[in-house]
Amino acid sequence: MTSTQSPGARAAGPRPWPLLGNLPAFARDPLAFFESLRDDYGDWVPWALGPQRNVLVSRPEHAGELLGAVEGTFKPTELGWAFRQLLGEGVVVATGDDWRRKRALVQPAVRPRQVRSYAATMVECADALAGTWCEGERVDVHREMAALTQRIAVRTLFGSDAAGREGPISAAMATAQRELGAEFRGLTLFLPPWVRTPGRRRMRRAVAVLDREIAYVIREHEAASNAGAERDDLLSRLLAARDEHGGPLSRKELRDESITLYIGGHETTSTTLTWAWQLLSGAPEARARLTDELDRVLGGRLPTYDDYVRLRWTRQVVKEALRIYPPIWLISAVAGQGASLGGRPVPEGTAVWTSPWSMHRDPRWFPDPESFRPERWDEDAPHAVPEHAWFPFGGGPRACLGARFALVEAALVLAVLAQRFHLDSGTERAGVFPGLTLQPKTRVLATLAAP
Numbered sequence: 001m002t003s004t005q006s007p008g009a010r011a012a013g014p015r016p017w018p019l020l021g022n023l024p025a026f027a028r029d030p031l032a033f034f035e036s037l038r039d040d041y042g043d044w045v046p047w048a049l050g051p052q053r054n055v056l057v058s059r060p061e062h063a064g065e066l067l068g069a070v071e072g073t074f075k076p077t078e079l080g081w082a083f084r085q086l087l088g089e090g091v092v093v094a095t096g097d098d099w100r101r102k103r104a105l106v107q108p109a110v111r112p113r114q115v116r117s118y119a120a121t122m123v124e125c126a127d128a129l130a131g132t133w134c135e136g137e138r139v140d141v142h143r144e145m146a147a148l149t150q151r152i153a154v155r156t157l158f159g160s161d162a163a164g165r166e167g168p169i170s171a172a173m174a175t176a177q178r179e180l181g182a183e184f185r186g187l188t189l190f191l192p193p194w195v196r197t198p199g200r201r202r203m204r205r206a207v208a209v210l211d212r213e214i215a216y217v218i219r220e221h222e223a224a225s226n227a228g229a230e231r232d233d234l235l236s237r238l239l240a241a242r243d244e245h246g247g248p249l250s251r252k253e254l255r256d257e258s259i260t261l262y263i264g265g266h267e268t269t270s271t272t273l274t275w276a277w278q279l280l281s282g283a284p285e286a287r288a289r290l291t292d293e294l295d296r297v298l299g300g301r302l303p304t305y306d307d308y309v310r311l312r313w314t315r316q317v318v319k320e321a322l323r324i325y326p327p328i329w330l331i332s333a334v335a336g337q338g339a340s341l342g343g344r345p346v347p348e349g350t351a352v353w354t355s356p357w358s359m360h361r362d363p364r365w366f367p368d369p370e371s372f373r374p375e376r377w378d379e380d381a382p383h384a385v386p387e388h389a390w391f392p393f394g395g396g397p398r399a400c401l402g403a404r405f406a407l408v409e410a411a412l413v414l415a416v417l418a419q420r421f422h423l424d425s426g427t428e429r430a431g432v433f434p435g436l437t438l439q440p441k442t443r444v445l446a447t448l449a450a451p
């Protein structure tokens with residue numbers, strides 16, 4: 001049952017263990033932990049992660065206010081060793097003026113106008129995948145979607161310079177992501193940087209491969225740019241970007257932002273697509289509407305960027321999949337001096353957390369929250385969704401830079417593949433594993449059938 005009490009009515013939270021606080025319950029099953037905090041203690045719940053004092057807020061207006069105050073009275077949560085190894089000082093890790101400069105430099109490369117030029121690559125890669133599939137074949141949906149979004153990420157980031165190097169880049173990224181996932185769940189968060197673990201050794205080796213591969217691609221791009229070649233991949237746009245003083249990104253910054261965009265972009269989108277297929281498999285009516293829309297709008301041809309707006313139901317399917325399975329299931333920020341939320345002061349140093357997972361599954365904002373109902377997002381839907389109750393891309397000044405990219409990619413990939421196949425994985429949904437993103441706990445196997 002979900003509490004409807006007003007925030008702060010009960011200040012009590014779960015009893016902490018000495019030294020560990022509530023780390024054991026959090027690490028065991030963070031999703032269930034957050035839902036139980038909300039259900040058992042209300043919309044404003046103090047809890048502890050080791051020595052860190054935390055509060056979980058579960059009202060949309062508090063989530064919105066928190067995200068809006070990041071880089072103001074709240075600071076972004078410091079990311080740990082694994083994030084820094086991999087992302088360096090990229091825009092996700094940077095804070096303050098450094099972050100402002102980097103965000104301004106990266107943002108133009110992912111504007112809707114630029115996403116238009118990446119759309120053709122997205123469609124081309126999805127179409128190539130469809131060409132390798134046959135009706136009756138059994139596929140591992142998550143593996144297929146991960147390989148597809150990896151290919152799209154490498155091609156849109158690096159263009160043709162990465163041809164033939166996708167294998168080592170993808171393998172190193174996959175290793176690095178596993179260690180990020182462990183850190184994200186608090187398992188290695190409190191280990192000092194000098195402690196060596198097998199996972200950290202694997203991480204160092206993966207980062208060394210990435211550094212070598214990306215340095216090569218950057219050199220190739222610089223050479224092409226010096227020779228006057230015009231390119232429209234993300235890295236070329238980053239190379240051309242200038243800050244307010246006319247300064248370019250340094251080589252190290254180019255490396256950091258390239259990895260940031262790759263990590264930010266591909267796993268989030270592949271899990272979104274995996275969940276969308278799984279949800280569609282159990283929803284024949286939603287699938288029929290999808291087939292209908294694709295026939296009507298595309299009539300058998302491949303989609304273009306302009307079709308994205310016309311594919312309204314397809315977009316609602318993606319939106320609803322992001323609601324039920326938000327890839328980033330947790331967002332937090334740390335209170336600075338004089339911080340407050342919902343009119344109540346928050347002591348300096350307190351980390352305030354909000355969870356898209358538990359917010360998106362709160363029946364107060366989404367009636368029958370477990371049901372997959374893309375029609376919730378119809379313009380004339382009877383139940384209005386409160387502002388900030390759906391926030392898979394975060395919000396405020398540090399909102400996701402790649403939201404448009406991701407939404408276009410997910411919708412176009414669905415449109416290409418669903419025109420030719422129904423991915424029949426039955427009606428039972430896989431369990432969830434909250435790693436760096438919200439992944440299926442088990443393999444999602446589907447038989448390819450006619451749509």
Ligand code: HEM
Nearest residue numbers: 092264265268269327328392393394398400401402405406
């Ligand atoms: C379904 C796919 C995606 C989801 C659910 C998602 C979600 C998010 C969220 C929740 C944040 C904010 C995190 C916070 O406030 O702590 C974020 C930030 C970010 N995302 Fe995404 N993202 C997705 C796809 C992408 C893509 C495709 C790219 C790049 C092409 C990207 C690049 C970034 C970057 C650079 C940031 C950091 C922004 C900053 O700190 O100023 N994301 N994303």
